[in-house]
Amino acid sequence: MLTPSTSRLRFALLAASLGVTTWTSPAASAQVPIPRPRPIVDAAPTGSQAYALAATLLANGRVDEATALLEDLLAQSPADVAVLIKLEEAYVAARRFDDVVALVERRIEREGPSPALLASRGTALYRADRTEEADRAFAEAVDLAPDDAQTYRLVVNELGTLRLFDRAAAILQQGRDRLGDAIASVELAHVYGLALDYPRAVALYLEALAGDPALRPVVQARLTRMVTGQGAPEAFATAFARAAALDPLDRSVRELQAWLALEQGEYDVALDAVRALDRLEQDEGESLVIFAAQAAAAGAPEAAARALDEVLDRHPDRPAARTALFARARLWDEQARDDRERADLGPTPAADSAKAAYTAYLNRYPISDQRPRTALLLADLLRDVYRDFDGSEARLTEAAAGRDVGIANRARLMLGEVALRRGDLDTARQRFADVDESVRIGPLAEQARYELALIDFYEGFMYSALARAEALDEDTAAEAANDAIALRVTLNDALDPDVLPGPDVDLSADPLYVYGRAALRHRRGLSAEALATLDSLDADLPPAHALADESLYLRASVLLERGEPAEAVAVLDALLSQQPMSFFLDRALRLQARTYEGELSDPATAAERYDRLLERFPGSPLAPEAREALRRLRATLGAS
Template sequence: MMKRFLILFFLVISQVVLAQSDYPLAENYYRNNEYEKALQIYQKLVDKSPYNTTYIQRLVDCYQELNRFSSVDSLLTLKQKKNKKLTFYNVLLGYNYERQQQPEKAIKLYKKAIKSIDKNANYGTTIANLLKNYNQLDLAIEAYNATAKKRPKSSYGFQIAQIYGEKGDFPKMFESYIDLVDKIPSRLKTVKRYTAQYITDDSESEINIAFKKALLRKSASNPKAIWNSLLSWLFVQQKEYNKALIQEKALYARDADELASIVNLGEIAFFNNDFETAQKSFEFILDKTNYPDEKVNAHLYLLKIAIKQEVPKIEDKFETVFSEFGKNENTLPIQVEYANYVTFVKNEPENAQEILEEAMSYAKSKFQQARIKLKLGDVLVFTGKFNQALIYYTQIQSKLKSHPLAQQARFKVAQTSYFKGDFAWAKAQLKVLKGSATQLIANDAVALFLTISDNEPKDSIPSGLKQIAQSDLFSFQNKNAEALAVLEEVFVDFGGQPIEYEALFKKGKLLVKLKKYDEAILTFAEVVANDAEGIYNDDVYYEVAELFNKLNKPEKAQEYYQKIIFEHPSSIYLVDARKKFRKLRGDDI
């Protein structure tokens, strides 16, 4: 008895193994359009596994590709007679008629399959998926809805939303996603991820408006905190951080543990130069939190904002924070920021070095040490001590490997090498960083890589790149007059060469830094005049538009924003230019 059982067992196992080895071969033939060869194997597989839907569907596909429609009809009809519960075969039969240009018969069978869900919902999702695969999108939605009625504990909102997306019916798609979140709040992150594929940073796009309307309708009919969260997320995508803050405050009013999202919003607003919203966010946090670490972080960003906005008596503000919280491990980020201010604003790098050396005595982790060493390296570059700076940057790279701080250090190595005139080593570092996980570093790496590769000397003939690097170093060191003087040398020695346009653009940026706005506008005009198809033109138009805004000349600002809209539709400034153009024109945004 045991012997017979073992023989039977090994026969079954051998058939399974044989089927597993045959299937990849059949698939290979199928994908290479060798349908006759694939057909022969799938026939054997279906004989061995008569209820394997994957094998049956592939066999049907092969028959259809070979125009053997009657074989499909015979196969599926026989299968249905053997088991009437397998109603999804009606969809396969329907598609067989569709392939024969008989849509009326096809639709009739599709409808029959959907109707069968009322009696037996077990194959409801199979029917819906097949209809979707055959591009019968409305019928697929109908099948999912019919299945949902029979299985109220299951949710098909995600599948239905995706189908509406394929149809281009974005209002219905968003409505389905929001209904899904309403039913299953844990799907919020998934819905955000898929919705983000459609949402842009243009608040006036039809798709963004459709999402906002769907949210507001749901919020009105069924108020929940989660709708405030989604609205806040939408406003962040649209870079409308002030509106996002309103939603976050509403969330905080419901739940006092929601401060973390306001911290996150404040940081995003800061890095996108919306200092007004960032300041409101961190002032709100200071007012509400009782946690020292949150208070210190809020003070850090408020100090950064004060520096950006050139608020007077900033040193007093630093001293006030140190008086309250002390100089210790908890205030290390503020100590590093203070050293940065003392170096790059006060021009006192020696004092900054002392501040950082004291800060190092409080650092307990390798990450804290790395942040201090990064700033120490910057201070050393500021004073022209490149080799010492490179030692610090390299130490960070070797200790933290692929950590974002190590990526920052690698960029600093590349930038310092560029300042030194070691362009080959700088390029080698930048090639690695171009694919960096940290987008800001990747962008900076690409920009510097292009500066070097577009202008590096050929056959040891000077190209002006050395002077451009020297000017950039002077700019880094806040020696702006010296930086401008070096650029003037480029105009004299390399006039008419491609590097002249880069030098002109850099000169314009330096003049903006020096608040010589009228001179900057004239310089930017030279960039466009000398290179009408240049890579800097959209940058120039945006810079000039922003300058005219500062000079309170809205008509001129409009003119240059409009140039971006119509002449550079793929520019990174397009959405921002469109928003600002509409605002200046007086549109109700």
């Protein structure tokens, strides 16, 4: 004969296997078709089956049903610890904390007191709002085995689940006072950190580092999680300064000082700490080079430059100097680019310094792995800033002969650019065609094909240029393909289908051909000639002409090349107001934003232009760049 408990278990198991709830009204039963039941074995379900079902019900949020099953199981097997623990979990889920207390006390009666059970009793009592009893339970847990470090860990873990971190830190400190190193400094420091007691946490972490410097990555990782807490940076700085004063030769402390300063954007402080490391530890510049890379990545090129200069001054013959010289040249180069240095404006000291550093690197390190890349960068600088096409071509020829295939192909593409800048379009065409044929796929091949389309355009072969541009209009994620779309739009809008090129047709005065000559002169850096050509074009160009917006955009670009940003912005404003349907509106907004951020030092207006671009053209290929720039500008404006 089945007992009520056994009957309830069998019914619950049957209900679960059929996919129905354990109770339905007669009316509901009449409406819901009941699947054919499986044969029922003439035996009560085993305990493991019932336990698995209860665990499943509990995991699915059916707490009352799980609790009932577990209570029945406990009645059948009062000593089953797994059932006791799962039932305690069910009571907690149901917020039946007094029942949890009773359950833990029942275990204590059966199993005898232990630190683990007494700590669990304390947690249950605390949840039941019986705090005084909870305090006594936690104290009893500690007193039961005060010479075992695991006792304190058990109690601290229970207090941690209650988020009583102050109490947890006090208990663990009590254990450390009694047992010493059986409870590690980093262990206690972690709990003090959770309790927001940053001075004690940092002091303990430093104590741990003094005994084992290899712990620094672990310590730094934990401090990183704490550093955003209120008062944490100040507490860290004070503790680090005190430790450095006590032991100036402590490398771990100096490294942590540098890390904290970098986290806070205090680059001068960070550099002082790294400088001390370099001198005290005889790093021969290695720490300074690492710091320079970190500072540059964090947007602090001035601090990076100071660190690299120190390496070059103090360790000119050490291995770190090679990396420092290349990195310093890159910083000068980037500064030159940021200053919008062009041939019309003349090289400035930053460009001269970059050129000298690149040249020194190539002369000093003839077999360096960075030599091909250095030659490529120097060639780019010589071409753009100095208009030294012979020097640029010589460096590119060297890079193209190197073993690095990526750099070699890039150098070959840039050789075509140099020929184009010289005005030698036949050589440029051949070089771009060679890259296209040899590379075939990827951004370099796409760029080479776009350049071939442009040369057709510059030379007046408009229909060939259009065919090449249309062939590129497949991958709109590629920059060359996006530029090809703009070229295709220009050609489609401006080509006159009734005027076909031929030996008897003079197209020299056709607006599209004049525009092409202006574009080529701009590309070659002949800004005065480009403006003169645009003036002659605009004199005969009606406002409604298909090239009116292209002419304005090109004029703004030329003015920027000449160092006239305010005039360029005004021309772009005219484009935006006079040509509301232009394909170039998103490009005009981006160019304005870049100009306001760079040459005009007006980040607020730059942000407004990017915002306008995203609002009006959310699907533009320029939108990702605009979003990234807008985030950067807003962060800058918020910080100021």
